[in-house]
Amino acid sequence: MLKLATETMYRLVDFAVAKGLISPIDRPYCLNRLLEVMQLSAPEKIDYQPEEIPETATRYLDTLAECACKLGIIGQSGENKDLFRTKVMGVLTPSPAEVRSEFGKRYADAPEKATEWFYQMCRDSDYIKVDRIAKNQRFFEESPCGKLEITINLSKPEKDPRDIAAQRAMPQTGYPKCMLCVENPGYAGRIGFPARQNHRMIPLTLGGGNWYMQYSPYLYYNEHCIVLNENHVPMRICHDTFVRLFDFVEQFPHYFLGSNADLPIVGGSILNHDHFQGGNYRFPMDEAADKIVLNCPVEGVKASVIDWPMTCIRLRGENREALITAADQLLEAWRGYSDPERSIFAETRGQKHNTITPILRKENGQWTLNLVLRNNLTTLEHPLGVFHPHEDLHHIKKENIGLIEVMGLFILPGRLVSEFEGLTKYLTGQRSIDEIPRDPSPLRQHYSWVVQIAKTTGTELTHEQALEAIHKALADKCARVLADCGVFKDEAGVLAFLNTLGYQKA
16 A cells, blocks of 8 residues: 555656656655655565656646555545545646736736636646546537527536545534635645635736636536635626626627626526626627628727627627726616516516626627526526526426526536436337326426337437437426526517617618
8 A cells, every 4th residue: 555655656757747847856846745645655566667657647646645544544435536536736836926927927928828828737736627528418409499509517526425424524614604615725724615726827917906717616617717716705797897897808709798696596506796707609699690780889898799698789899998988887787677577677666676797798799798688586386596597497497597608608517428328218219208207206297208208209219329318308408497587589579678778770
């Protein structure tokens, strides 16, 4: 065991040197730090032979975690091993000062070179969980609203009951306040809160305030970054939001930046810390064509309603101030707009319901600002939201529809992989289509859906054909999710709203 630990530490140091995480001259220092983490006073004497450097350090980190378990350093649960892996990798991750310095040097050459380096460093340091992300199922599928991107998320590990019990017994520190706070980098973590010794951030100035850029550990698309407020303050869509969007994209013109809405139901999963999401990626919504071309009352701004299930007003132009003015006017008007005939109410019982999801990018010298109208009204018929996936879609998607899904990239729960495998048996004839699953079978919630699929495909498909049929039907469901979330289902409704601002159909 000690010889295996020694060999793995040597290999991990080789990896860090090869990836540029540490300098060759710092090999002895880093080995000593790893010995400290492994609670060893000296390496074992071994006949060490270097090997080809792998793409990621995962194999080495897994081996050291298993060694730590057998040596009694950590417990056997998955979360204990995750905390330990991060502690190990934190030894080999460049310091915050080194990261800021290197990023600044590369940014002076080109913003793309700076983000490319930072992104790769986060992958090499195992902050971005490359091997786990590779487990996700990802595919594109045509739907009634065009091609959608779908990811079935298998990268986040399931909770171990031992960890859940341990978390309940631990004192609640309230530190850091959330996973987006600036106190996270370097934090050792605890059961129920991830370790962050290998986490680094880049400081930014947006709208005259202090913000930070980091990458998502479980990124959902290329260079999926998070831009967060220095202060732990709630999400809020306002004039300053638009200013910060433009400030960021001016600094990183190869990235888009967008914000979740600032209200429950239509907002993202973290509403208590103001933040944006961005990256180097194009989404299905970006390919949507203009559906209604508009004359905009703000000079220098081109406007349209795009051909997308969710109501999205697209503003284009070269003058950022004109675009911000148009966005401010649209947001203010939407905050107070009601259309009872279409179940749109700006406020009920003192609760405000209207907000937007804004997304900005710059291409060929022109800004494109997408403003997606959102409303979080609930009723007895739709207790989770009128403009939210309706109940017949909950077997696929019940959670909030945030920024990423708004743009046509669906993040679906990992349970669907095994459940879809079970459904294929109906379409291949291995199981009679008349056989209703009994509770607590997870297939029961999908039964009426697979019956509908079978009416089109029959029940004599191959396994591959059955999965293809399910994926196609899944894309149709996802398009329905977007349609349910759209506040205006007709042209007359959205034009009636826009007319109040002085927009006219061209």
